[in-house]
Amino acid sequence: MAQETSRQVQFVIKISKFCNLRCTYCYEFAELGQRERMSLDQLRSMYVHMRDYYVKKDQEDGVRTHVHIVWHGGEPLMIEPDYYWKSLDDQREIFGESLKVSNFIQTNLTVLDDERIRLLRDGFDHVGVSVDLFSGLRVNIAGRDQQKNVVANMERLRAEGVPFGCITVLTRRNLGRVKDTFSFYTKAGIGFRVLPLFDGAYENQHAAYDITVPEIVGALNEMADLWLESDTPVQVSPLDSHFQIVLRHLNPDAPRVYFNQREWLSVMVVNTPGDVYAYGDPYEDPEASLGNIFTTPLQELLSGPRFDASATAAETRMAANCLNCKYFGACSGAPIASNRDNVHTVVDDIAVCDVERVVLEHIENRLRNSDILDPDGRVAAVTAPTVDPVA
Incomplete structure (x- = not known):
């Protein structure tokens, strides 16, 4: 009988910093024009290191790990779909039946065509859409708000039967629209995450809309x-x-x-060059990096x-x-x-x-x-x- 999955680990993969938007609050703002991406060979090396480490851990601990790979950017859908199909094939070859692996993608959903719809529907297990609804801060390079385009593409995903959730960044621009935000998602039947504004890429970046x-x-x-x-x-x-x-x-x-990080680190961020960070550590600070997952086994990291x-x-x-x-x-x-x-x-x-x-x-x-x-403080029904x- 197959082992039951009893733990999970998530890798947030910064596949590329390149993006077609210039969201004013983005913590990657200074790097959004960089076209470098992780190569397929680098991703293969990462998969091998994941497999070797977690299969061994599962054998030692008598459980099975569920690996979540979250494709992030930049804007990951700026990369051609064939790139992802090849890497997903590599995953099947390398992981086989040894690990349960799910693939998530977080997208601004401004770039959508038939091939990308097929990729979102048939390639990825979960789709997340970044949309702020009322802030006016998610703009293209020319400074034009992309809200209508994103909402139209969300409707297209629904029509094509592609399930998705959303992330909304909380800033001063939408702080007074909490009820409207909740109402929008409730009426649409879409689950969502409220993400308070991260630190910026440079000093005073958030001066007008920090909270x-x-x-x-x-x-x-x-x-x-x-x-x-x-x-x-x-x-x-x-x-x-x-x-x-x-x-x-x-x-x-x-x-x-x-929580015990020494026993189980459940979330890691992998920057485009391959350097790994524990979630919450100073991202992109070389001194905080655990090392490079393309070149170094996870056991060492x-x-x-x-x-x-x-x-x-x-x-x-x-x-x-x-x-x-x-x-x-x-x-x-x-x-x-x-x-x-x-x-x-x-x-x-x-x-x-x-x-x-x-x-x-x-x-x-x-x-x-x-x-x-109940009167004794226990949950009666919820x-x-x-x-x-x-x-």
Whole structure:
């Protein structure tokens, strides 16, 4: 009998930085004109290193790993479809039945034709569309907003039977449109992720539309309220995982989970030249790179002084934030360990969990003031949102 999948790992692959848009807030802004891409041979080397490491780990641990490969950019659909078909063939040859592998793609969906529709439908397992709806910041090189084009292409995907989710970046431009954003996705029946604005590529890049931690918390709390009050809710990340955490917290019999990067690093970013970063580490800082996945086995990348420094930093953030938090155990500590979404306040060089914890408390208070809980605080009846497999 085949082993059951019991853990997953995600590789976010920066296949190329080249992009046809110039979104004003993009953290890759300085490199969006670079046409360099990962070669098929480099990708093959990466697949071999993934296979060798995770097959060995599975044999040692008696479980089976599900590898998620997320094709990212730049704009990945600027690359011709044949490139992806060849690399997907290479995956089948190299991984075979030894690992379960799923392929995701994150696209701005401004470039779409019949061949790319076939690729999205038949080549990839999951499609994510980046669209902000109300910000006006996703513009082409000439500065023209591409919103109408993207929405039209979303409709074309629906007509062609290609399922997809969306990512919306939260900025000052759409901060006052949280309800409109939720309504758009709910009416369309599309699950989505709210992604607070990342740090920019250069100083003062976000001066006109940066947002504060309290504003991020307020927007997420408003989104949680809308979800609870909706008759037809869709999946909303990261709130899906937040609801799961609160429900585990309220259930004393629920299993407890704890993030340990030394035991399992679940998300890595692979930059175009092949340098690997633990998710949340200073991206593109050579000192933070774990090494090059094209030339170096994963066993070496996930050990040694650079990995140890990354793991120690994650442990320091957890020690400063999690040990006295009532949600620790229901929450694994992963959000602060990986400094997720880069939105936390920093005090004495240590990130503060001032987003997740406050949102969790808001959700708990909403549940306690509803008829969802029994008098003893246990969940009476609730269907939590399905957890998005992409971190």
